[in-house]
Amino acid sequence: MALTLFARRPEPVEAPAPEPWPEIGETWKPEGVTIAQRYYNQAHAVVLVYTTDDGPSGTYYSVACLGCHYATTKRKRTYSTRYGLADAATVANEHATTCRALPRDIPARPDDDTVREQLHAWVRRSRRRDEDTQVWVSDLDLIRLTLQRTNDWIVAVLNQLVVDEPEIMRVERSQYSDYVSYYARRLPEN
Numbered sequence: 001m002a003l004t005l006f007a008r009r010p011e012p013v014e015a016p017a018p019e020p021w022p023e024i025g026e027t028w029k030p031e032g033v034t035i036a037q038r039y040y041n042q043a044h045a046v047v048l049v050y051t052t053d054d055g056p057s058g059t060y061y062s063v064a065c066l067g068c069h070y071a072t073t074k075r076k077r078t079y080s081t082r083y084g085l086a087d088a089a090t091v092a093n094e095h096a097t098t099c100r101a102l103p104r105d106i107p108a109r110p111d112d113d114t115v116r117e118q119l120h121a122w123v124r125r126s127r128r129r130d131e132d133t134q135v136w137v138s139d140l141d142l143i144r145l146t147l148q149r150t151n152d153w154i155v156a157v158l159n160q161l162v163v164d165e166p167e168i169m170r171v172e173r174s175q176y177s178d179y180v181s182y183y184a185r186r187l188p189e190n
Contacts, residue, residue: 028106032150036085039092041067041099049088052137052144053151061088062141067101073141109148118147119157123169126184132170133184158182 029035037049045067051059060082064071072091074081083091110118122140126133137151137158147154162171162182172181 030107030145030148031109032148032153033144036061037089037092039096041065041096041101043067043100043102045099045101045103047092047096047099048145049085049092050144052141059085060138060141061085062144063088063092063095064142064145065095065099065101066106066145067103068099070095070099071142073138107146107148110146115147115149116157118143119154120161123158123161123184127168127187128184129187129189132186135169135182135184155180 033050033052035048035050039047039049041047045065047063047065047067047070049061049063051061053059060073061084062071062073063083073083119140123135126135135158137154140147140154158169159171161169168185170183170185172183174180
């Protein structure tokens with residue numbers, strides 16, 4: 001009798017299948033983001049490890065939970081602040097083991113005008129009184145799952161903002177390469 005008590009094992013709990021996009025019938029693949037890994041938290045919300053592009057000094061990853069609003073792209077107090085794949089996976093796994101948030105709906109893809117306005121507002125918030133502030137497309141990594149646009153699309157919007165509102169944003173092109181830097185112009189003095 002004692003052996004039968006210890007021989008029973010609970011049925012394994014199977015994680016739910018990723019929710020497909022209704023339009024294409026595939027797992028959610030937001031535009032402009034490459035999802036490297038997925039983890040399930042305790043309530044089966046997905047924790048994503050994703051990247052937005054291969055930068056000149058390597059590929060960097062971000063972590064976002066689709067249950068709670070946890071998102072991170074940088075380590076604190078280290079020399080190399082951006083996550084490599086192994087570090088991002090560790091952070092995602094640690095979050096997934098402690099998070100109990102229920103799954104939220106997959107973020108809807110906003111229309112182009114809404115994203116354009118979000119980018120314009122982001123540039124305006126970047127402005128400072130003392131100097132022009134360099135803005136990086138990689139600074140948007142935390143909100144890329146809601147923007148759902150490619151780097152090329154975002155750069156085109158920034159270039160158009162430089163043309164339409166030169167008092168808010170300027171661009172500097174390197175004389176040695178194809179590198180382009182974007183700057184939010186400093187605020188005018190009163």
